[in-house]
Amino acid sequence: MLEAVDLECVRGDRRLFAGVGLTVAPGELLHVRGPNGSGKTTLLRMLCGLVKPVAGEVRWAGRPARELGDGFLALLTYVGHHNAIKDELTGPENLLVHARLCGAPDDAATLSAALERLGMKAYGRVPCKVLSAGQKRRTALARLLISRSPLWILDEPFNALDVGAVATLQQAIQGHLQRDGMVVLTTHQDVPIDGAVKTLHMGA
Amino acid sequence: MVRRDLTLVMRNRADVATILFFFVIVVSLFPLGVGPEMNILRTIAPGVVWVAALLASMLSLGRMFAADHADGTLEQLLVAPAPLALLVLGKVIAHWLASGVPLVLMAPLLGLQFGLPADGLAVLMVSLLLGTPVLSLVGAIGAALTLGVRGGGVLVSLLVLPLYIPVLIFGAGAVDATVSGLGGQAHLSILAAMLVLAGCFTPWATAAALRISLD
Numbered sequence: 001m002l003e004a005v006d007l008e009c010v011r012g013d014r015r016l017f018a019g020v021g022l023t024v025a026p027g028e029l030l031h032v033r034g035p036n037g038s039g040k041t042t043l044l045r046m047l048c049g050l051v052k053p054v055a056g057e058v059r060w061a062g063r064p065a066r067e068l069g070d071g072f073l074a075l076l077t078y079v080g081h082h083n084a085i086k087d088e089l090t091g092p093e094n095l096l097v098h099a100r101l102c103g104a105p106d107d108a109a110t111l112s113a114a115l116e117r118l119g120m121k122a123y124g125r126v127p128c129k130v131l132s133a134g135q136k137r138r139t140a141l142a143r144l145l146i147s148r149s150p151l152w153i154l155d156e157p158f159n160a161l162d163v164g165a166v167a168t169l170q171q172a173i174q175g176h177l178q179r180d181g182m183v184v185l186t187t188h189q190d191v192p193i194d195g196a197v198k199t200l201h202m203g204a
Numbered sequence: 205m206v207r208r209d210l211t212l213v214m215r216n217r218a219d220v221a222t223i224l225f226f227f228v229i230v231v232s233l234f235p236l237g238v239g240p241e242m243n244i245l246r247t248i249a250p251g252v253v254w255v256a257a258l259l260a261s262m263l264s265l266g267r268m269f270a271a272d273h274a275d276g277t278l279e280q281l282l283v284a285p286a287p288l289a290l291l292v293l294g295k296v297i298a299h300w301l302a303s304g305v306p307l308v309l310m311a312p313l314l315g316l317q318f319g320l321p322a323d324g325l326a327v328l329m330v331s332l333l334l335g336t337p338v339l340s341l342v343g344a345i346g347a348a349l350t351l352g353v354r355g356g357g358v359l360v361s362l363l364v365l366p367l368y369i370p371v372l373i374f375g376a377g378a379v380d381a382t383v384s385g386l387g388g389q390a391h392l393s394i395l396a397a398m399l400v401l402a403g404c405f406t407p408w409a410t411a412a413a414l415r416i417s418l419d
Binding site for chain 1: 208211212274275276277279280281282283284285286287291418419
């Protein structure tokens, strides 16, 4: 179970948010909502340990995530604002690098199945720089399909995706929740997900 | 990690060529400026080649993390369940293979321009072989600290060049000592010691710097 207590974030001399607490239990999705600039992305980065909270802490199964270190990082897959796609590499190469890095299955069959599900199989041989924004986003999201980690942290995952890809991702998220996975995401789109959905409203 | 970075380098070959040409041109400017006096050239050769190598290696530092920072790959490295210092070491090794090794290979040719004797050329190569990885390792700290900072390039040189001084002194000193018949062994041993030290400690410092830069 992911838990955060009393998180506070200060950027420069402005307090972005304070006293933010949340819990996500297995099979639950937490939808972080809020206007632009309310600190959604920062909160997500904080949950991943990329940003250090001024006060409060992130806990996994009751223990501080900071203490667990790599043990905690092994449990999460993060897809941020940026796609982390290398323009010079092809889609499968990008995915392979990620799989190796995270200890996810890295055999060619798994990777190409993930890319195929997102409709990116036909582009397996071209460098990602010729892909459109939506296609790059799909390639980045293929990481979720090969991931075995219980916690997904997604920052605006539906951005730039077309209707078909949104549906695929929606199914993937639902499947993940049914397998007792946990999802924390931000999005401005209304994408219905069946199951236990909680909402966290951020400031402003 | 090393393989990924090398693949990227191979797909951006122009970058490596730029660094190499920079090195060649800087070194070649000196004989033109100083004049063809063989004795003077021979005396300044080790220093000139080493200073040019420092500058060339520094030029390429900016790219070590900048692209990964811009496209979000760096975030993924930080949230990957692998020791960040090891990933950093992988990136530094790739950086050295792409920017240091070409300099080492090119150096004897440039040394010839300055009329260095054969044993001097050999020691020049060995000293660069030991010294350029130190430059990449130490430079990585500077590159990590200045990520996302405006005017990062200039800042990197201010941060890193002072730290390069010991490498420069012993690198150029090794060649000097050999040419003057004293033997460059002691200098090379110190360079090797610096390499071991830098190899052990700088990846941790760089990893810490990356965490600060991304916070």
